[in-house]
Amino acid sequence: MGGGPRTFPGGLNKWQYKRMHEKLAREKERRLLQQEKQIYEARLRTEIRAKIAGEHSAEGAASDIVGTGRMSSKDHIRALADRFMKEGAEDLWNEDDGPVKAQTRPRHSKQPPLPPPPPLDIRKIFEENQASTASFGNRRRYSRWSRNASSDEDEDDVVCRPFEGGLRNLPDKSERRRGVVRFRNFCVDVGDSEEEVECVGGGSCRKKMISGAALKNYDAKVNKRRPPRADMEESDLSEEIRQFREEMKDKAVTKDEISQEEVAEESLLTQKRFDECKISPLSIKALTTAGYLNMTIVQEAALAICLEGKDVLVKAKTGTGKSLAFLLPAIEAVVRASSANSIHRVPPIVVLVISPTRELAIQLAAEATVLLKYHNGVGVQTLIGGTRFKLDQKRLEENPCQVRRISQMVLKRDHIFVDTVGLGHVETHDKVVQSYLIAPHELHFHLVHHILEEHIRTVADYKVIVFCTTAMVTAFMYVLLQNLRMNVREMHSRKPQLYRTRISDEFRESKCLILVTSDVSSRGMNYPDVTLVFQVGIPSDRAQYIHRLGRTGREGKDGKGILLLAPWEEYFMEEIKDLPIQRCQLPELAADANKKVEQSIAKIDSSIKEAAYHAWLGYYNSISDIGRDKTTLVELANRFCQSIGLDSPPALYRKTALKMGLKGISGIRLRK
Numbered sequence: 121m122g123g124g125p126r127t128f129p130g131g132l133n134k135w136q137y138k139r140m141h142e143k144l145a146r147e148k149e150r151r152l153l154q155q156e157k158q159i160y161e162a163r164l165r166t167e168i169r170a171k172i173a174g175e176h177s178a179e180g181a182a183s184d185i186v187g188t189g190r191m192s193s194k195d196h197i198r199a200l201a202d203r204f205m206k207e208g209a210e211d212l213w214n215e216d217d218g219p220v221k222a223q224t225r226p227r228h229s230k231q232p233p234l235p236p237p238p239p240l241d242i243r244k245i246f247e248e249n250q251a252s253t254a255s256f257g258n259r260r261r262y263s264r265w266s267r268n269a270s271s272d273e274d275e276d277d278v279v280c281r282p283f284e285g286g287l288r289n290l291p292d293k294s295e296r297r298r299g300v301v302r303f304r305n306f307c308v309d310v311g312d313s314e315e316e317v318e319c320v321g322g323g324s325c326r327k328k329m330i331s332g333a334a335l336k337n338y339d340a341k342v343n344k345r346r347p348p349r350a351d352m353e354e355s356d357l358s359e360e361i362r363q364f365r366e367e368m369k370d371k372a373v374t375k376d377e378i379s380q381e382e383v384a385e386e387s388l389l390t391q392k393r394f395d396e397c398k399i400s401p402l403s404i405k406a407l408t409t410a411g412y413l414n415m416t417i418v419q420e421a422a423l424a425i426c427l428e429g430k431d432v433l434v435k436a437k438t439g440t441g442k443s444l445a446f447l448l449p450a451i452e453a454v455v456r457a458s459s460a461n462s463i464h465r466v467p468p469i470v471v472l473v474i475s476p477t478r479e480l481a482i483q484l485a486a487e488a489t490v491l492l493k494y495h496n497g498v499g500v501q502t503l504i505g506g507t508r509f510k511l512d513q514k515r516l517e518e519n520p521c522q523v524r525r526i527s528q529m530v531l532k533r534d535h536i537f538v539d540t541v542g543l544g545h546v547e548t549h550d551k552v553v554q555s556y557l558i559a560p561h562e563l564h565f566h567l568v569h570h571i572l573e574e575h576i577r578t579v580a581d582y583k584v585i586v587f588c589t590t591a592m593v594t595a596f597m598y599v600l601l602q603n604l605r606m607n608v609r610e611m612h613s614r615k616p617q618l619y620r621t622r623i624s625d626e627f628r629e630s631k632c633l634i635l636v637t638s639d640v641s642s643r644g645m646n647y648p649d650v651t652l653v654f655q656v657g658i659p660s661d662r663a664q665y666i667h668r669l670g671r672t673g674r675e676g677k678d679g680k681g682i683l684l685l686a687p688w689e690e691y692f693m694e695e696i697k698d699l700p701i702q703r704c705q706l707p708e709l710a711a712d713a714n715k716k717v718e719q720s721i722a723k724i725d726s727s728i729k730e731a732a733y734h735a736w737l738g739y740y741n742s743i744s745d746i747g748r749d750k751t752t753l754v755e756l757a758n759r760f761c762q763s764i765g766l767d768s769p770p771a772l773y774r775k776t777a778l779k780m781g782l783k784g785i786s787g788i789r790l791r792k
């Protein structure tokens with residue numbers, strides 16, 4: 121019966137064979153990382169070249185304001201940009217920016233020298249970004265008041281409080297349990313059953329740079345950490361910025377400079393600029409380079425208070441710039457802490473950002489890296505589950521991140537509550553048209569197909585997110601839409617992390633694509649230009665509905681949201697009755713299209729269907745309003761089962777049925 125040594129190919133024993141495979145896996149991982157690095161650098165070079173190439177066409181575009189005695193806000197920024205371009209400012213630029221002066225300086229000796237590039241022009245970047253953020257308009261009301269810590273605020277709240285000389289940023293209560301970004305000690309962590317993210321600050325003397333927000337990859341570039349040079353260029357630059365601010369004080373922006381369009385009610389940008397805030401010159405430079413010049417409403421409302429180091433609870437609509445509102449003060453806290461604690465050999469962790477999903481942790485770390493572009497002494501690291509576990513573990517051991525003390529932290533009782541939505545105002549964007557449909561389960565997949573086809577036909581650059589209730593229902597929906605020949609991708613917690621990151625990056629940059637996803641994509645993910653958010657089945661609560669809907673209509677753009685419910689799910693509408701959501705009549709479904717859907721369902725493997733049924737049952741069992749009446753729940757589950765093409769409900773493990781309170785309920789089959 122078995123036993124005895126087994127010989128593996130090549131005459132290796134079991135352990136030699138195992139070690140050989142482990143070695144191969146390590147090499148593969150190293151090659152993948154190498155490729156990521158190359159792509160990262162190539163993207164950087166492409167961006168810089170594109171900007172340098174655009175420089176010539178931008179010349180002469182600068183407006184002449186001489187004679188009026190006043191400067192427009194654009195010209196103020198240009199003036200600021202000019203200061204970075206002055207003689208002697210070369211050392212403020214990173215090597216990757218290219219030389220400030222036009223000269224031939226090939227970076228890789230093996231490559232043929234490139235023609236001398238002209239200097240990078242922040243003015244150009246500014247103008248481009250002005251154009252691209254045209255839909256971000258002007259100021260809007262917000263309120264600010266102190267409030268005690270027991271307040272249970274809404275889904276878009278961001279919590280910021282000082283943390284060992286830095287800041288802690290916790291998106292909301294449930295998020296607090298889940299994850300973490302850490303700056304220079306700057307950490308991102310996700311710690312829940314499904315999502316586990318942590319970004320640990322660079323404790324060693326090397327800095328891992330996560331790619332810029334626009335560049336997506338993370339952990340792709342390793343730079344030697346240089347000590348902060350606060351005493352050198354920062355002081356010069358500070359003086360210039362101070363002078364600049366003085367000049368600005370004298371030159372109030374005239375009313376006629378603000379166009380009618382800019383003061384539109386739904387606009388998001390304010391007249392307040394970042395350089396008017398008490399933030400470090402190097403942060404201002406990074407903001408300017410990234411095209412962030414004027415603050416959004418939530419940034420204007422929250423930044424000043426956060427920068428004072430106060431505990432703040434912030435409420436704002438989705439896609440209005442909350443990430444920057446907490447990342448920037450966090451970075452400033454790190455910068456201050458690093459100049460105060462220069463005696464540490466291994467810099468302490470100053471900031472920890474907890475994120476609910478892995479993708480969001482990666483996105484936040486990328487955004488932090490953009491803001492840290494010129495802060496050479498500050499690093500950011502991301503720790504997420506599902507990838508590079510050994511590496512993450514090693515980093516954690518070298519750099520423990522205090523992953524218990526954090527859990528003990530709560531906002532102070534006298535924290536400040538900043539509300540940019542305002543009492544009596546809806547939390548969703550006016551420009552997002554919301555509607556819902558009530559239809560029996562049997563019709564759901566036909567309706568999804570019909571509505572998506574309609575959207576694809578009418579919206580040229582469509583980009584759709586379809587939210588499903590669970591990972592396995594998502595997997596079913598994905599295969600169905602794929603069978604229906606739609607351009608679709610799937611994203612849920614059962615997918616490997618590398619795959620999730622790749623799909624997330626692809627969807628961010630694509631048009632004409634449908635992303636079928638579970639709630640891993642519902643919070644904070646910044647996918648530009650999503651035209652439709654389609655929620656199939658009941659969201660877990662009102663907050664989740666708003667988060668999912670918030671993936672469209674970002675940065676003041678238009679969007680559309682559709683919620684599809686079964687008749688017994690209609691009670692959920694009570695929870696969102698104050699939102700501007702209209703009921704739609706069911707569209708007429710063509711017989712041939714229905715047939716196509718049924719044929720596509722029939723093709724799906726029964727293991728996918730069974731997994732979808734189990735997941736569906738588990739999800740609805742956990743929703744108290746539905747899960748209470750087990751007999752009805754099982755009846756509904758059996759209808760869902762038929763809608764996905766299963767003749768009879770798959771059997772449950774006895775233990776599972778017991779756990780779910782379903783043992784003995786008629787309609788539940790148990791595994792023998």
Ligand SMILES: Nc1ncnc2c1ncn2[C@@H]1O[C@H](COP(=O)(O)OP(=O)(O)OP(=O)(O)O)[C@@H](O)[C@H]1O
Binds near residue numbers: 419645
């Ligand atoms: N001051 C600014 N100027 C121009 N663009 C900005 C500014 N602040 C943020 N943005 C852009 O607005 C978009 C949305 O920002 P962000 O993802 O931070 O929103 P959010 O409020 O955190 O969203 P969510 O509610 O989904 O978490 C991003 O593309 C970001 O780059």
